[in-house]
Amino acid sequence: MTRVTRTVDAGTDGSRERHRAVLETAARLICEKGYEAASVQDIAAACGLTKAGLYYYIRSKEDLLLEIQNYGMDIFEERVLLPVLAIADPVERLKECMERNIHLVTEERSKEVTVILHEHETLTGAARQQINARKKRYVHFLEASFEEAMREGRIRRVEPLVAAFSFLGMVLWIYKWYRAGGRIPADRLAAEMQDLFFGGLEIPRAPARRPRRPRRPKVPAKRARPGAAS
Amino acid sequence: MTRVTRTVDAGTDGSRERHRAVLETAARLICEKGYEAASVQDIAAACGLTKAGLYYYIRSKEDLLLEIQNYGMDIFEERVLLPVLAIADPVERLKECMERNIHLVTEERSKEVTVILHEHETLTGAARQQINARKKRYVHFLEASFEEAMREGRIRRVEPLVAAFSFLGMVLWIYKWYRAGGRIPADRLAAEMQDLFFGGLEIPRAPARRPRRPRRPKVPAKRARPGAAS
Numbered sequence: 001m002t003r004v005t006r007t008v009d010a011g012t013d014g015s016r017e018r019h020r021a022v023l024e025t026a027a028r029l030i031c032e033k034g035y036e037a038a039s040v041q042d043i044a045a046a047c048g049l050t051k052a053g054l055y056y057y058i059r060s061k062e063d064l065l066l067e068i069q070n071y072g073m074d075i076f077e078e079r080v081l082l083p084v085l086a087i088a089d090p091v092e093r094l095k096e097c098m099e100r101n102i103h104l105v106t107e108e109r110s111k112e113v114t115v116i117l118h119e120h121e122t123l124t125g126a127a128r129q130q131i132n133a134r135k136k137r138y139v140h141f142l143e144a145s146f147e148e149a150m151r152e153g154r155i156r157r158v159e160p161l162v163a164a165f166s167f168l169g170m171v172l173w174i175y176k177w178y179r180a181g182g183r184i185p186a187d188r189l190a191a192e193m194q195d196l197f198f199g200g201l202e203i204p205r206a207p208a209r210r211p212r213r214p215r216r217p218k219v220p221a222k223r224a225r226p227g228a229a230s
Numbered sequence: 231m232t233r234v235t236r237t238v239d240a241g242t243d244g245s246r247e248r249h250r251a252v253l254e255t256a257a258r259l260i261c262e263k264g265y266e267a268a269s270v271q272d273i274a275a276a277c278g279l280t281k282a283g284l285y286y287y288i289r290s291k292e293d294l295l296l297e298i299q300n301y302g303m304d305i306f307e308e309r310v311l312l313p314v315l316a317i318a319d320p321v322e323r324l325k326e327c328m329e330r331n332i333h334l335v336t337e338e339r340s341k342e343v344t345v346i347l348h349e350h351e352t353l354t355g356a357a358r359q360q361i362n363a364r365k366k367r368y369v370h371f372l373e374a375s376f377e378e379a380m381r382e383g384r385i386r387r388v389e390p391l392v393a394a395f396s397f398l399g400m401v402l403w404i405y406k407w408y409r410a411g412g413r414i415p416a417d418r419l420a421a422e423m424q425d426l427f428f429g430g431l432e433i434p435r436a437p438a439r440r441p442r443r444p445r446r447p448k449v450p451a452k453r454a455r456p457g458a459a460s
Contacts, residue, residue: 034352036266118406119349122264139407156429159414162422165407166400173399176348177369184389192392197426199386 022057023071027112035122066127072117073134090149099190101171106186252277252287253301257342265352296357302347303364320379329420331401336416
């Protein structure tokens with residue numbers, strides 16, 4: 001009976017929150033010790049649960065890893081991808097996406113989940129395919145946005161795949177070096193990276209396009225009669 | 231006696247080559263299985279050695295990891311950092327450095343060594359400090375080059391630390407997605423990334439600066455007398 005009640009509970013806010021806390025704590029421990037070295041016992045202890053208590057939330061250690069990665073993708077889609085899909089201008093869409101992704105990877109709470117998503121490839125078979133398919137959707141979204149921006153004359157010609165992974169590299173490498181509370185606040189980091197990446201990439205909207213230099217006259221200018229062209 | 235002979239041998243080319251092959255094979259296995267999961271027995275077998283034979287080359291598993299990371303830094307310094315130090319122009323220096331680093335991370339042979347260098351933080355204590363100090367030298371070199379480029383008016387204003395880690399993120403993320411022999415050759419990848427990163431960052435040297443648009447005349451143009459300005 002208790003078991004049934006708790007299963008039903010799994011849908012309530014409090015229970016979902018506890019489940020998330022388990023995933024975040026496990027993610028932190030896996031980041032610290034490595035996936036292989038972090039035992040189910042360690043993870044349970046870090047969550048303040050018995051091993052049996054932890055198995056209420058998870059089926060196996062690999063299942064836990066899959067859950068953490070799916071949770072990471074859920075957070076990412078909710079906070080980064082979905083809010084920008086409706087932005088009509090492709091460059092504005094990409095800039096907003098970069099800003100949101102930077103905020104996500106600099107936040108202490110979601111940091112470890114991001115690390116596991118990109119660093120621990122211990123998943124196998126169908127679980128691995130599932131996560132890779134979700135990651136690929138993001139890459140395709142970026143590629144398509146760069147292609148659209150080129151078609152609309154908003155950026156100069158680039159290889160969309162290289163642009164997409166350059167964008168991702170800049171943004172996702174942040175977890176390797178950035179420390180929250182340091183010299184560079186996350187807002188400034190986002191502004192600097194947007195500026196660095198798009199500043200030169202973007203073709204100014206309309207009138208600022210550099211005028212062509214006039215063709216060199218066949219007759220040297222100094223020999224031409226003054227006012228001859230007017 | 232044999233032992234002494236072999237220790238002396240360690241200085242010869244053949245022996246150094248065998249030692250490197252052990253480090254590269256171990257790196258590949260650690261990348262595949264993870265550091266914790268790859269046992270000394272596994273690594274020995276992959277190298278075609280007995281466990282005792284492997285211990286001829288290494289003192290412990292952690293020592294092996296340190297050796298792999300130092301080997302990775304040796305390769306990096308030899309092929310990327312040292313050849314560019316003498317380039318006088320800071321932008322040319324950074325571009326050449328990017329190109330060389332991209333070639334390093336796309337080469338099959340050095341790939342796993344790079345991955346371990348940036349992904350496995352299992353080293354502790356003095357070993358960890360040693361590797362981190364070597365990595366920091368690269369970051370400082372990049373920062374200093376960006377600062378120099380700003381001072382010389384070669385690039386627009388950026389936060390050197392953000393520029394350095396954006397550069398690194400773009401370049402080092404490559405090992406996560408790039409497959410040699412695919413649609414994009416390494417040369418083209420390097421050219422695209424240089425163009426993407428520096429294309430807009432760089433202020434054109436001298437004459438190509440965009441001419442200022444003439445100020446709007448106070449009197450609207452259509453009311454001005456034709457030829458009044460000539």
